Structures are given as structure tokens and as C-alpha cells.
Amino acid sequence: MYETIYHRPSSIDEAAALFAKNEDGKYLAGGHTLIPVMKSRLAAPSNVIDIGRIPALIGIEAAGGTLMIKAATTYYDIMSSTQVKQSIPAIARLTSMLGDPQVRARGTIGGSIANNDPAADFPAAVLALGATIRTNKRDIAADDFFKGIFTTALQDGELITAVLFPLAAKAGYSKFRHPASRFALTGVFVAQSKGGDVRAVATGASQSGVMRVGEIEKALKANWSAAALDSVKISPDGLLEDIHGTAEYRANLVKVMAQRAVESAE
Amino acid sequence: MTIVTRKVSLTVNGKAVSADVEDRTLLVHLLRDNLGLTGTHVGCDTSQCGACTVHIDGRAVKSCTVLVGQADGSNVTTIEGLAGHNELHPMQAAFRDNHGLQCGYCTPGMIMAAVDMVRRHGGKLDEATVRQELEGNICRCTGYHNIVKSVLDAAGRMEMASAAE
Amino acid sequence: MKADGIGARLARKEDKRFITGKGRYVDDVRVHGMTYAHFVRSPHAHARVKGIDISEAMGRPGVLAVLTGRELVDDKIGNLICGWMVHSKDGSPMKMGAWPAMAPETVRFVGQAVAVVIGETRNQARDGAEAVIVDYEVLPAAADIKAAIAPGAPQLHPEAAGNAVFNWSIGDDKAVDAAMSKAAHKVTFELENNRLIPNAMEPRAALAEYNEAEEHFTLHTTSQNPHVARLVLSAFYNIAQEHKLRVIAPDVGGGFGSKIFIYPEEMVALWASKKVGRPVKWTSDRTEAFLTDAHGRDHLTKATMAFDANHKILALRVDTHANFGAYMSLFSSSVPTYLYATLLSGQYNIPNIYAEVTGVYTNTAPIDAYRGAGRPEASYLLERLIETAARTFKVDPAELRRKNFITSFPHQTPVIMAYDIGDFNASLDAALKEIDYAGFPARKEKAKKEGKLRGIGFSCYIEACGIAPSKAVGSLGAGVGLWESAEVRVNPVGTIEVLTGSHSHGQGHETTFAQVVADRLGIPANQIQIVHGDTDKVQFGMGTYGSRSGAVGISAIVKAMEKVEAKAKKIAAHQLEASESDIVIENGTFKVTGTDRLMPLASVALAAYTGHNLPDGMEPGLKEGAFYDPTNFTFPSGTYVCEVDVDAATGKTSFVDFVAVDDFGRLINPMIVEGQVHGGLVQGIGQALLERAVYDNSGQLVTASYMDYAMPRAEDVPSFKLQHTTTLCPGNPLGIKGCGEAGAIGAPAAVINAITDAIGNNSLEMPATPDRVWHAIQSGRA
CATH class of the missing domain: 3.30.365.10 (Aldehyde oxidase/xanthine dehydrogenase, molybdopterin binding domain)
Structure with a gap:
């Protein structure tokens, strides 16, 4: 790791001020995205601003048809939260399949979204549920947030403070793990909103990051069942291809994981 | 030559410690290089193998993915502090009794992860759960068979011990 | 079956240190004045090294030295060797391309070392290595078998036309042809045996110290066979004479073959420790392990x-x-x-x-x-x-x-x-x-x-x-014999040290080897200490690989034990005034068969070392060695x-x-x-x-x-x-x-x-x- 200066602000405003004051800063919460790339010297922020212990960034609230998970809440706290399990169990399920126990003890929902890693799990839930990303400056709709692989609508220094999920009628997540990294080789989050809208979002599969899958959404809107997807064909165009899976294989996984997500949906 | 350092203070294995280290220092290197606690190992660069697992404030984490600054003020337990002097934690004893280790390199991380696993699951552990929960720890020697056996054995012992309390 | 003897499911003696974090692996060893090595490695699979500019690196904080392959050549450090000669079916010897520990001219795989930076800290060495500027002329590469044997493929070594190391054969070609022609059925199959990377969980490491006054080196290294390492380092690489080099392989975190071989890094660490006058430690990270540990299969x-x-x-x-x-x-x-x-x-x-x-x-x-x-x-x-x-x-x-x-x-x-x-x-x-x-x-x-x-x-x-049988493997081209050695030292109080040339890196020798001795003498296994992995303690040995430590290593111990027991029986017979042939070993005692007259092992051992009352002409002491060569x-x-x-x-x-x-x-x-x-x-x-x-x-x-x-x-x-x-x-x-x-x-x-x-x-x-x-x-x- 290159030399860096570590800061631990105690409030959101202090964090933002530190970011503005110092050159080439990066926010750090659990550190499980940033530190590995710093270790491999692929990222070299001069300043890291640790937001992981700011009280206003930690916690889960469910009220008024919305589940709010604050940005620096760890995966472990999310998956074991009664509020999460009661309001959107698919989020608890997704979180329990994310990383490994030690990673879940440190990693945070904010970190999972801010980087828009093409194999991260949470972007699929955020987009499928039509969540709102709250920052220290504004609210951003999920549809406007993910801008392609490793790119988001976040401006320089803008800090995610919470993610607000509208409660769904039904939601499910299923993923096929990458044999080596154990990230999602392909994961699919399906959700039926209380208004009857259906979304199916795949992660890990597409060259452009998290993506909605129109064919699946259409079929599920007509008939919310795994069997409804039997005849759906997913095109391999634009899907990732590597030693662990061809684009054709990933296209198959998009469908199969969608079916299993529907089966698991509650 | 100048190295910019800062003082970090934390509790390690029940003792208050402090060290002057660079901000880029990882917790695992503080433990190994500054505190001489070499039971915590480094086995990969990508936060996957779990050989560096320690407990921070009671939770198992990978100390290769924690900056010293993040651990400043925390309570850290390493394999050396898991049990009292000349005592074995039930998990340590179970690894020995069930031949849950061979070369010993992944073992401290395995034990620290397994203790945390039992803390979270209590006596509800079964083989499938143990195997899932070992996701973050890689062993190349044992084929996991006896590690799984060790964890299940220890979970039983720990359950009985806590029931007796 | 005896409680600690052969066949017992005895918990391992070595485990306590591992489960309490007290194992001692190479990277755990710290010595005064220690510096750190970081290698500059080729990012290209095949390239000519046109020049190396170390000036910027030398100016980096904490950088003590930047050493290159050219200096290895200047210091007449030998190339790495292959110790088993194989001949092609036409009788010609295998074509061994030169492999310098750091490449002075040509790199032939990604990760091959071209230079090393010695720094005060791990980070400073790595920072310095990034400042070394290597000018490469990239050459076409042959990345797999098919590419390497294709017509017009890039050639790796001038010695090896068509990139062929050898074309070797075994068996009777004509007899197979004849049998095939009479066959009722034939099954033909083409397959690949996939290339693997061993991935012992402990990455390789080396800590080299040079004592200038004694002109003596000490190397801690992650080795399955420290004696072979010492032999090769001294006989072929011109780094140190054998008696001026101590190789210690302490606790080693798995090997699976990959830690048999002598690698460039430990050679360079030794050489650099003399050059900079400070101990040098190198610890591989996992990426380096993937790039440079010997792979398998393919x-x-x-x-x-x-x-x-x-x-x-x-x-x-x-x-x-x-x-x-x-x-x-x-x-x-x-x-x-x-x-x-x-x-x-x-x-x-x-x-x-x-x-x-x-x-x-x-x-x-x-x-x-x-x-x-x-x-x-x-x-x-x-x-x-x-x-x-x-x-x-x-x-x-x-x-x-x-x-x-x-x-x-x-x-x-x-x-x-x-x-x-x-x-x-x-x-x-x-x-x-x-x-x-x-x-x-x-x-x-x-x-x-x-x-x-x-x-x-x-x-x-x-x-x-x-x-393996030394004579047999010698006839097949092996450069070494594949026997094993053992030395059994009975201390004056009756405790025992067994020195073995086998090396345990997970196999549990400290337990199983002790069980064999415990079984023979009828004593508890904790009365026996197994000593291995240090060329200053164990005279010579061939190490552990090829599932050999039981069949060969233990056999050497049995042979040494037979000698110890024979001498101990003589002493007991003399002291008990009995015939040597009447002495039996039971429960840690030497007993006159059919009587209640006996001497505990400790008394026999003490008698051996006091020398007060030994048979005429017998040397004092109770220590025997053996070399076992399998048949x-x-x-x-x-x-x-x-x-x-x-x-x-x-x-x-x-x-x-x-x-x-x-x-x-x-x-x-x-x-x-x-x-x-x-x-x-x-x-x-x-x-x-x-x-x-x-x-x-x-x-x-x-x-x-x-x-x-x-x-x-x-x-x-x-x-x-x-x-x-x-x-x-x-x-x-x-x-x-x-x-x-x-x-x-x-x-x-x-x-x-x-x-x-x-x-x-x-x-x-x-x-x-x-x-x-x-x-x-x-x-x-x-």
C-alpha cells in the first residue's frame, strides 16, 4: 500500500469538510472494497476518511412503508435485523449470502453500492426495489444512480448516508457464486412492488454492470411464477465472458437464478 | 529518511498497547511486527483466505483488511489471547482432539472464525452450516473434513459449558 | 496395541503450538538489523532486458541496495539446475536452458525476477522496487504447449530447437504395434491434465544472515528438504561452502511439492545479505506465489x-x-x-x-x-x-x-x-x-x-x-540418492531425541515418529523429541516428498533403534549379569526374560554415560545413526x-x-x-x-x-x-x-x-x- 493519511471524523459534515480540504480523498467505511485495491496498489488515495463509526450513518429504521438502512450499517447487522427480516426478507437473504462471515462483519451497504462493482449484490436489490439513495446532498433514485460498471451518479465528495427501500409485495434473490472469488457469477433480484410493477435485475452477468432484464420482467408481470420463465430466452449479447463462464452460460444463469429468486420470493 | 507515523492505542488480548506506525499499516502487521503476535498469519492479498482472522470488539474480522486507524481504540483478541495462560479454549482443544489441523498455518484463523461462528449460532450448528460459514477461511491440508468435525465438537462442548453456567 | 505405540490414534504432539499461535514459521523469525527484499519482476512473458535504471530507486527513502542479474553474473553465482538427467529416445541429453536467479538478458515468464531492492522496511523495499525502471524489448511469447510446438513458434532457449526439452520413450513400440493389430476393440482418448498451482497456505519465505567474521551464512527457509537446499546452494550456486551455510526449515506451512525446489529468491537473499552486510528477509505475497511457485501437471x-x-x-x-x-x-x-x-x-x-x-x-x-x-x-x-x-x-x-x-x-x-x-x-x-x-x-x-x-x-x-532405491534412481538419471538418515540419541536420563532427515510441514512426524520409538521401548511418546529441519542438528537427509517419510524416514529410525537397542541390551546384560540373548524390552525396561530382574531404560542410559561399569571394550554413550536405502x-x-x-x-x-x-x-x-x-x-x-x-x-x-x-x-x-x-x-x-x-x-x-x-x-x-x-x-x- 502506498502512503496515505487516515482520518476519522465524528460527523457527516466533518467527513465532507475533510474530503473538501484534502486532496485525493476517499471515504472508507468497512474498507472491504477500498483496502484490497489499496493493498494491490491499484488505488492510492492520499487521504482516507473513515466514516465507519459516524453514529448518524449506522442503523436501520422501518416506517411508513419504507425500510431505511443507513450507509455504514454492516452486512451482519442487516442480515440479523428483525426489521429487515420482517419488512423485506429478500434483503436479509441477499446479505446473508454476501461475502463471508468476516467480510459481513465489516462490509457496509454504502460501500457495496458506491463502487457499483459489476459483481456486487446490493445494486441488484436497490435497482429491483426502486430504492432511493440518500446522500449528504440529495436523494437519488436508483434508476438514476447506476451509470455503468464502477460508475455512479455520485459527485466528488458526495457521501451516501442511507438507502431507502420501499416495501415490496414480493421480493426474492438468488445467486450463483463465482467459483473463485465467490462474488456473484450471476445473481438475480426479482421484486413485485405494492403497485404491481415487476422488476428483475441481474448482477455479475453484464459487461455494463447491474442490469434490468426486460424479458423476465415482462413474463413475470403476466404471470408471477418460475414456470412463466421456462420459455424465456436471454440473449448472451453484452454479457460477460471469462474462464468461469461463457456469455451463453451466464445468459442461462440469468434465467435460472430468476426462477429460483421467484421461488424464494416472499 | 522519514516515515510519518502516528500513535495508535488499543486493547489486545486484554492489555492496553500502543505503537507508532504509518497510517498505511494494516492491523495484521501491527500485531505481527510491532506486538510480536505472530500467531495471526497472512495467506493471501485479497481478503479471502482468513489466516489473519482476529476478533475486533467480539466479531471475527480479517485483520489484513483493517487499517490500524480503524482499529484504534478497539478491543482485539488474537489466537494468543483466546484462552488463559496454559489453558485451551474448547475450540482449540477440539481442533487438537479431532486432528483439525496439519501444517497449522490456517489454524489460528480457522479457530478464531469458528469461535465467532459458535457465538453467532450457538448449538444450532450442523455440518452444512459449518461448511457454509467457513466460506472465508481456506485450508489446503485437511480437506476440511476434520475441521468441520472439530467445530461441531467444540460447539457441543461450548453449549454444554454455557448450559452449566 | 500400546497407548502411544504403532496403530494408536494419538493426538499430535506438535498441535499445542499451532493452536495457540506459537508456531514459528520463517516470516515469524525476526533478527536484529533485519532488512526486507522486494523483487522487481517482469511484466512480460518474453522480453529482452535492454537496461535497468536504478538511480531513482536508490534515492527512495530506506532503500539500501538495488541489485541486478548482471551483478549475479559478475559474482559468478551459478544458474539454477535440474538435478535429474533424462535422455531422449535418440540418446541425446535433455536440453537445459540457462536459468539465472535474476535475468541479466532475457525474461521468459511473467514474474521472473530481474532485480531486487533491499529496504529498511517491507513497504520501503516495495516502494523502491516500483522506482526501478527496466527497459524491455518485448518478444513474442508461446504461452502453452500447442503454441510452443507450432511451426514458427517463438524459441525460448537456443539449446532447445522447437522448444523441446526432450523426446523420451519407455516400453516396446513394436510389441505394442503387434498387439494393437490383433485387437478386437480399441479405445482412443485425448485429454488434458490441467495445470495447477500448489498454494501451500504459507507463502514461501527466506531470511538470510551473514556473519562476516565467521564467513558463515544462516538461512531460514520454507523448505521440505533443507539439506538438499544446502547441498545445491553450496555445490552448484557458489554462494557458500557447505560447512559455512546453515539451513533451517522451521515450521513450514504446507508444501505439496512446491517447497522441494531451490528457488531464485533464497539464493538472492543469501547473496544480498553478504552484499549489504545486514540480514535480508523476503516473504512472498500470494500474487508472487501464483507467479513464481513451481506449478504442477499440464x-x-x-x-x-x-x-x-x-x-x-x-x-x-x-x-x-x-x-x-x-x-x-x-x-x-x-x-x-x-x-x-x-x-x-x-x-x-x-x-x-x-x-x-x-x-x-x-x-x-x-x-x-x-x-x-x-x-x-x-x-x-x-x-x-x-x-x-x-x-x-x-x-x-x-x-x-x-x-x-x-x-x-x-x-x-x-x-x-x-x-x-x-x-x-x-x-x-x-x-x-x-x-x-x-x-x-x-x-x-x-x-x-x-x-x-x-x-x-x-x-x-x-x-x-x-x-526411492538410490541405485535404481541413479541408473535412471537422478543426481542424488534417495535414502534417509536417522540418529537416535538416548540422553543419560533416558529421554530420547530422534534426529531425522525427513521434514514435517503438516504430516505430523513429531507424533508418528515418536510413536514408533515409543512402541519399541514401551515408553510414553512424550519422552521422545523429534528433531528435524536444521542442518546444524541433523547431519544429512533427503527431506519429505513422494510419500516417503513413513516408508523411508521411519525405516531409518527403525534401523538406528535396532543399533541402540542392541547396545543397550549389552549394557543391561552386563549389569544384570545375564546373557544378552535373554534381555527383552518391556514397558521401558530391560528385563531378563522369565525373571523379575530388570533395569529401567533410564538406568541403562545412565550406565552408558557414566561408563563406570560397561562391558570390556565398549565405548560410553548411547547414540546411534543409520542410513536407510530402500530396496x-x-x-x-x-x-x-x-x-x-x-x-x-x-x-x-x-x-x-x-x-x-x-x-x-x-x-x-x-x-x-x-x-x-x-x-x-x-x-x-x-x-x-x-x-x-x-x-x-x-x-x-x-x-x-x-x-x-x-x-x-x-x-x-x-x-x-x-x-x-x-x-x-x-x-x-x-x-x-x-x-x-x-x-x-x-x-x-x-x-x-x-x-x-x-x-x-x-x-x-x-x-x-x-x-x-x-x-x-x-x-x-x-
């Missing part, structure tokens, strides 16, 4: 097996291309030749065998022995061939094997090996029973109703272990059978059952033996399902971290059902055959045979990833 093979009308095997012809990587590593030449083709008879009576092996240089990391080393490749080939034959003939695969088993011993194969003993039917029978083979069709039917593809697969393996290889064998379910929708394989029945001869500690099997099985399953080292066409290693190289995790593998059937090896005192590699040798074919059975498509390569299995299912349907 064969392309075409084979034909011929049968008569009754399905008896008539002949086998094998043509293999074996990848060597960019350079010949220490024992690499023996792996795809004498450790591979000599096992091509398997458990079967095959009257005629001919094999040709072409060694190929490629712009990839060197390849050498990895757990099993040649024998997994042979076993996988044979077991897929015979399974394919059974499917072609539509006969029971277990019965086709049985029909061709060797049943009388000794058995001379057409490929050098003379099997001394075995009972292949016994292990097959036990395996069939344990897995309930008779019930399989019903289980398959039931699984089908549940939407699963169920399959069963066999693998009947044999291996040659107990490596033959040993031949562990067994049957593995596994049952799998394949998820047709995703191609994912899961295990329903896995049975391993092995014949290892005598077991010293069954618990430890089982642990060895478990570990080997998972490495074998890893090869079958998950692991594959992949270089892209330009020679970049795609799988250079755990993000891309799939290591078996706990969830990927099952618990195992193990059994032993036993025929004692007649070639060594305790009848031990060895158990370290069996799992890795036998498992791959069992797994692939089960998957191909489940999906009904025999065209499947390792690793059978979900992606590949799913595609195989699709093409099978088409």
Missing part, C-alpha cells in the same frame, strides 16, 4: 488402449506432451517421465505398453512436482480410458476393472515397476460395499424423479512411493468411488457420497493417515472441479489470485468415508507404503467418471466447472 495426451474379444487389455500406447514452463526446475524432468509413464500399467495386467513423452518449454512459470507428481496424470488417463471402454462395451465398469486386475505378486510391468504386493479386489470389494453399489440404480432412478442427474464414478489407482518403491493402491448429483440447470456438481478405500500397508497413526487422505482427496477434487491455472495468449497469468484461481472451500467438498485394506509392504521393516499423495492421485478420475456418468456425455475436461458441465449437457442434448 499435460496433453493421446492414448489408445487395445482389448481382446473378452475385454482383456492387450496393449496401451500413450503420447504425451508435458509442459515444463520456461525453465527446468529442480526435479522437473523426472515428473512426466519416471514418475508418470512407469505407472501406466495401473492396477491392470497390460502386457504391452509404449509411451512417448515430449517435454516442452513455454513462456510460463516452471512446472515441477506437485502432490502426486506424474502419478495423478497416469492414473487419471488410465481410469478415464477404462471407464470409457466399459461404456463403449456396455459392461459394468467395476467388473471390467476386476477382469483386468493384477492378482499375483510380485508383478513385473512392461514399464520398469515391479509391484511387490497388493490386493486390488479387496479394496474394490470394500468400496462397492461401502457405497452400496447394488443400490445405485434405484438411487439414480429416485434422483431422476427429483429432477437431478445422478452419477457414479470409480478410480482404481496405484502409485509408486517410498522414493524397492512401495506401491500404495486403492479404490475411490463417488456418487454425485449434477444440477442440469446450472451444471453444478454436488457430492452425495465419497468412499475411499486405501491399502497403505502398516498405519502408524490412523488418525493422521486419514487426515492425509482427506487433504489429498480435496486437492484431487479441486483439480477435478475447480482449479486451473490459465495464461492468456500473451503469457499473462489470468489466475494470479484467489479471485480467479478457484481453491476448494469447505462448502465445495463432502465429508468422506474412509476404509483401509491392508497388505504389508515386504520391502521395509514395518511394512509401510505411504499415504501422502493417494487422495490427489485417485480422486480426479472418480469425480469426472461420476459426472460424465450423470450427464451422459463423456467429453469433459478438468476442471469440470459448472460452465463446462452445463455446456456438455447442452451438447449432449443436441
Whole structure:
């Protein structure tokens, strides 16, 4: 790791001020995205601003048809939260399949979204549920947030403070793990909103990051069942291809994981 | 030559410690290089193998993915502090009794992860759960068979011990 | 059975330090004034080094020295060697390209070192290494076997035309032709044996110290054979004279073959410690381990097996291309030749065998022995061939094997090996029973109703272990003898130190070796200390690999013990005024048989050291040494059978059952033996399902971290059902055959045979990833 200066602000405003004051800063919460790339010297922020212990960034609230998970809440706290399990169990399920126990003890929902890693799990839930990303400056709709692989609508220094999920009628997540990294080789989050809208979002599969899958959404809107997807064909165009899976294989996984997500949906 | 350092203070294995280290220092290197606690190992660069697992404030984490600054003020337990002097934690004893280790390199991380696993699951552990929960720890020697056996054995012992309390 | 003796499931003596964090691995060792080395490595698979600018690096904080390959040449440091001479079938010697520890002129694989930076701290050394500017002229690369043997391929070494290391053969070509021409059936198969990266969890490391006043070096290193390291470092590399170099391999975190070899890094650390006048430590990170540890396997093979009308095997012809990587590593030449083709008879009576092996240089990391080393490749080939034959003939695969088993011993194969003993039917029978083979069709039917593809697969393996009779391997080209040494020192108080040339890096020698001594003397194992891994303590030894430490290392201890016991009996007889032939050893005492007159071991030992009352002419002391040279290889064998379910929708394989029945001869500690099997099985399953080292066409290693190289995790593998059937090896005192590699040798074919059975498509390569299995299912349907 290159030399860096570590800061631990105690409030959101202090964090933002530190970011503005110092050159080439990066926010750090659990550190499980940033530190590995710093270790491999692929990222070299001069300043890291640790937001992981700011009280206003930690916690889960469910009220008024919305589940709010604050940005620096760890995966472990999310998956074991009664509020999460009661309001959107698919989020608890997704979180329990994310990383490994030690990673879940440190990693945070904010970190999972801010980087828009093409194999991260949470972007699929955020987009499928039509969540709102709250920052220290504004609210951003999920549809406007993910801008392609490793790119988001976040401006320089803008800090995610919470993610607000509208409660769904039904939601499910299923993923096929990458044999080596154990990230999602392909994961699919399906959700039926209380208004009857259906979304199916795949992660890990597409060259452009998290993506909605129109064919699946259409079929599920007509008939919310795994069997409804039997005849759906997913095109391999634009899907990732590597030693662990061809684009054709990933296209198959998009469908199969969608079916299993529907089966698991509650 | 100048190295910019800062003082970090934390509790390690029940003792208050402090060290002057660079901000880029990882917790695992503080433990190994500054505190001489070499039971915590480094086995990969990508936060996957779990050989560096320690407990921070009671939770198992990978100390290769924690900056010293993040651990400043925390309570850290390493394999050396898991049990009292000349005592074995039930998990340590179970690894020995069930031949849950061979070369010993992944073992401290395995034990620290397994203790945390039992803390979270209590006596509800079964083989499938143990195997899932070992996701973050890689062993190349044992084929996991006896590690799984060790964890299940220890979970039983720990359950009985806590029931007796 | 004695509580601490042979056959006891004794908990390991070494465990306490490991479970309490008190193990002492190389990177745990800290010495005063220690500096850190970081290597500058080639980012190119093939390039000419036109120049190295160290000026900026030298100005970086904490940088003490930047040393390059040119200075190695100037200091006359020798090139790395391959210690086993193999000749091509035309009689010409293998073509060994020069491998300097740091490349002065040409780099031939990504990760090859060109310079080293010595810094005050780990980070400063690495910061300095990034400031070294190397001017490369990139050359075209040959990244795999096919690319390297293609016409017009880039040439790696001027010595090796067509990138051929050798073209070696074994067996009788004409006899095979004749047998093939009479065959009723022929089965031809082409396959790849996938390239693996050993991945011992402890990365390699070296700590070198130079004492200028004494002109003496001390090297702590992650070695499976510290004495061989010292020999090679002194005899061939011109770094230090043997008596001025102490090599210590302390606790070593797994090896699996990869820590047998002498690598550039420990050579450079030694040399640099003298140059900078400070101790130098180098610790590999995982990425460096992927790039520079010797890899394993990587064969392309075409084979034909011929049968008569009754399905008896008539002949086998094998043509293999074996990848060597960019350079010949220490024992690499023996792996795809004498450790591979000599096992091509398997458990079967095959009257005629001919094999040709072409060694190929490629712009990839060197390849050498990895757990099993040649024998997994042979076993996988044979077991897929015979399974394919059974499917072609539509006969029971277990019965086709049985029909061709060797049943009388000794058995001379057409490929050098003379099997001394075995009972292949016994292990097959036990395996069939344990897995309930008779019930399989019903289980398959039931699984089908549940939407699963169920399959069963066999693998009947044999291996040659107990490596090896020195005279035999010498005649085959080995540069060393493969005996083992032991020294037994009985202290004046009756406690015992056993010094062994074997090296434990997970195998539990401190326990099993002590059990052998405890058994003989009837004393507790904790009265015995096993000493190993230090050239200042143990005079010489050949180290641990090739499942040899039981069969060879323990045999040396037995031999030394016999001498100790003989002398102790003489002393006891003298003191007890009895005849030497009447002295028996019982429960730690030397007893006059049939009487109650006895001397405890401690009294005999004390008498030996006081010298007050010894037989006339006897030297004081109670310490004996022995060298044991085996008379033959040993031949562990067994049957593995596994049952799998394949998820047709995703191609994912899961295990329903896995049975391993092995014949290892005598077991010293069954618990430890089982642990060895478990570990080997998972490495074998890893090869079958998950692991594959992949270089892209330009020679970049795609799988250079755990993000891309799939290591078996706990969830990927099952618990195992193990059994032993036993025929004692007649070639060594305790009848031990060895158990370290069996799992890795036998498992791959069992797994692939089960998957191909489940999906009904025999065209499947390792690793059978979900992606590949799913595609195989699709093409099978088409």
C-alpha cells in the first residue's frame, strides 16, 4: 500500500469538510472494497476518511412503508435485523449470502453500492426495489444512480448516508457464486412492488454492470411464477465472458437464478 | 529518511498497547511486527483466505483488511489471547482432539472464525452450516473434513459449558 | 496395541503450538538489523532486458541496495539446475536452458525476477522496487504447449530447437504395434491434465544472515528438504561452502511439492545479505506465489488402449506432451517421465505398453512436482480410458476393472515397476460395499424423479512411493540418492531425541515418529523429541516428498533403534549379569526374560554415560545413526468411488457420497493417515472441479489470485468415508507404503467418471466447472 493519511471524523459534515480540504480523498467505511485495491496498489488515495463509526450513518429504521438502512450499517447487522427480516426478507437473504462471515462483519451497504462493482449484490436489490439513495446532498433514485460498471451518479465528495427501500409485495434473490472469488457469477433480484410493477435485475452477468432484464420482467408481470420463465430466452449479447463462464452460460444463469429468486420470493 | 507515523492505542488480548506506525499499516502487521503476535498469519492479498482472522470488539474480522486507524481504540483478541495462560479454549482443544489441523498455518484463523461462528449460532450448528460459514477461511491440508468435525465438537462442548453456567 | 505405540490414534504432539499461535514459521523469525527484499519482476512473458535504471530507486527513502542479474553474473553465482538427467529416445541429453536467479538478458515468464531492492522496511523495499525502471524489448511469447510446438513458434532457449526439452520413450513400440493389430476393440482418448498451482497456505519465505567474521551464512527457509537446499546452494550456486551455510526449515506451512525446489529468491537473499552486510528477509505475497511457485501437471495426451474379444487389455500406447514452463526446475524432468509413464500399467495386467513423452518449454512459470507428481496424470488417463471402454462395451465398469486386475505378486510391468504386493479386489470389494453399489440404480432412478442427474464414478489407482532405491534412481538419471538418515540419541536420563532427515510441514512426524520409538521401548511418546529441519542438528537427509517419510524416514529410525537397542541390551546384560540373548524390552525396561530382574531404560542410559561399569571394550554413550536405502518403491493402491448429483440447470456438481478405500500397508497413526487422505482427496477434487491455472495468449497469468484461481472451500467438498485394506509392504521393516499423495492421485478420475456418468456425455475436461458441465449437457442434448 502506498502512503496515505487516515482520518476519522465524528460527523457527516466533518467527513465532507475533510474530503473538501484534502486532496485525493476517499471515504472508507468497512474498507472491504477500498483496502484490497489499496493493498494491490491499484488505488492510492492520499487521504482516507473513515466514516465507519459516524453514529448518524449506522442503523436501520422501518416506517411508513419504507425500510431505511443507513450507509455504514454492516452486512451482519442487516442480515440479523428483525426489521429487515420482517419488512423485506429478500434483503436479509441477499446479505446473508454476501461475502463471508468476516467480510459481513465489516462490509457496509454504502460501500457495496458506491463502487457499483459489476459483481456486487446490493445494486441488484436497490435497482429491483426502486430504492432511493440518500446522500449528504440529495436523494437519488436508483434508476438514476447506476451509470455503468464502477460508475455512479455520485459527485466528488458526495457521501451516501442511507438507502431507502420501499416495501415490496414480493421480493426474492438468488445467486450463483463465482467459483473463485465467490462474488456473484450471476445473481438475480426479482421484486413485485405494492403497485404491481415487476422488476428483475441481474448482477455479475453484464459487461455494463447491474442490469434490468426486460424479458423476465415482462413474463413475470403476466404471470408471477418460475414456470412463466421456462420459455424465456436471454440473449448472451453484452454479457460477460471469462474462464468461469461463457456469455451463453451466464445468459442461462440469468434465467435460472430468476426462477429460483421467484421461488424464494416472499 | 522519514516515515510519518502516528500513535495508535488499543486493547489486545486484554492489555492496553500502543505503537507508532504509518497510517498505511494494516492491523495484521501491527500485531505481527510491532506486538510480536505472530500467531495471526497472512495467506493471501485479497481478503479471502482468513489466516489473519482476529476478533475486533467480539466479531471475527480479517485483520489484513483493517487499517490500524480503524482499529484504534478497539478491543482485539488474537489466537494468543483466546484462552488463559496454559489453558485451551474448547475450540482449540477440539481442533487438537479431532486432528483439525496439519501444517497449522490456517489454524489460528480457522479457530478464531469458528469461535465467532459458535457465538453467532450457538448449538444450532450442523455440518452444512459449518461448511457454509467457513466460506472465508481456506485450508489446503485437511480437506476440511476434520475441521468441520472439530467445530461441531467444540460447539457441543461450548453449549454444554454455557448450559452449566 | 500400546497407548502411544504403532496403530494408536494419538493426538499430535506438535498441535499445542499451532493452536495457540506459537508456531514459528520463517516470516515469524525476526533478527536484529533485519532488512526486507522486494523483487522487481517482469511484466512480460518474453522480453529482452535492454537496461535497468536504478538511480531513482536508490534515492527512495530506506532503500539500501538495488541489485541486478548482471551483478549475479559478475559474482559468478551459478544458474539454477535440474538435478535429474533424462535422455531422449535418440540418446541425446535433455536440453537445459540457462536459468539465472535474476535475468541479466532475457525474461521468459511473467514474474521472473530481474532485480531486487533491499529496504529498511517491507513497504520501503516495495516502494523502491516500483522506482526501478527496466527497459524491455518485448518478444513474442508461446504461452502453452500447442503454441510452443507450432511451426514458427517463438524459441525460448537456443539449446532447445522447437522448444523441446526432450523426446523420451519407455516400453516396446513394436510389441505394442503387434498387439494393437490383433485387437478386437480399441479405445482412443485425448485429454488434458490441467495445470495447477500448489498454494501451500504459507507463502514461501527466506531470511538470510551473514556473519562476516565467521564467513558463515544462516538461512531460514520454507523448505521440505533443507539439506538438499544446502547441498545445491553450496555445490552448484557458489554462494557458500557447505560447512559455512546453515539451513533451517522451521515450521513450514504446507508444501505439496512446491517447497522441494531451490528457488531464485533464497539464493538472492543469501547473496544480498553478504552484499549489504545486514540480514535480508523476503516473504512472498500470494500474487508472487501464483507467479513464481513451481506449478504442477499440464499435460496433453493421446492414448489408445487395445482389448481382446473378452475385454482383456492387450496393449496401451500413450503420447504425451508435458509442459515444463520456461525453465527446468529442480526435479522437473523426472515428473512426466519416471514418475508418470512407469505407472501406466495401473492396477491392470497390460502386457504391452509404449509411451512417448515430449517435454516442452513455454513462456510460463516452471512446472515441477506437485502432490502426486506424474502419478495423478497416469492414473487419471488410465481410469478415464477404462471407464470409457466399459461404456463403449456396455459392461459394468467395476467388473471390467476386476477382469483386468493384477492378482499375483510380485508383478513385473512392461514399464520398469515391479509391484511387490497388493490386493486390488479387496479394496474394490470394500468400496462397492461401502457405497452400496447394488443400490445405485434405484438411487439414480429416485434422483431422476427429483429432477437431478445422478452419477457414479470409480478410480482404481496405484502409485509408486517410498522414493526411492538410490541405485535404481541413479541408473535412471537422478543426481542424488534417495535414502534417509536417522540418529537416535538416548540422553543419560533416558529421554530420547530422534534426529531425522525427513521434514514435517503438516504430516505430523513429531507424533508418528515418536510413536514408533515409543512402541519399541514401551515408553510414553512424550519422552521422545523429534528433531528435524536444521542442518546444524541433523547431519544429512533427503527431506519429505513422494510419500516417503513413513516408508523411508521411519525405516531409518527403525534401523538406528535396532543399533541402540542392541547396545543397550549389552549394557543391561552386563549389569544384570545375564546373557544378552535373554534381555527383552518391556514397558521401558530391560528385563531378563522369565525373571523379575530388570533395569529401567533410564538406568541403562545412565550406565552408558557414566561408563563406570560397561562391558570390556565398549565405548560410553548411547547414540546411534543409520542410513536407510530402500530396496524397492512401495506401491500404495486403492479404490475411490463417488456418487454425485449434477444440477442440469446450472451444471453444478454436488457430492452425495465419497468412499475411499486405501491399502497403505502398516498405519502408524490412523488418525493422521486419514487426515492425509482427506487433504489429498480435496486437492484431487479441486483439480477435478475447480482449479486451473490459465495464461492468456500473451503469457499473462489470468489466475494470479484467489479471485480467479478457484481453491476448494469447505462448502465445495463432502465429508468422506474412509476404509483401509491392508497388505504389508515386504520391502521395509514395518511394512509401510505411504499415504501422502493417494487422495490427489485417485480422486480426479472418480469425480469426472461420476459426472460424465450423470450427464451422459463423456467429453469433459478438468476442471469440470459448472460452465463446462452445463455446456456438455447442452451438447449432449443436441
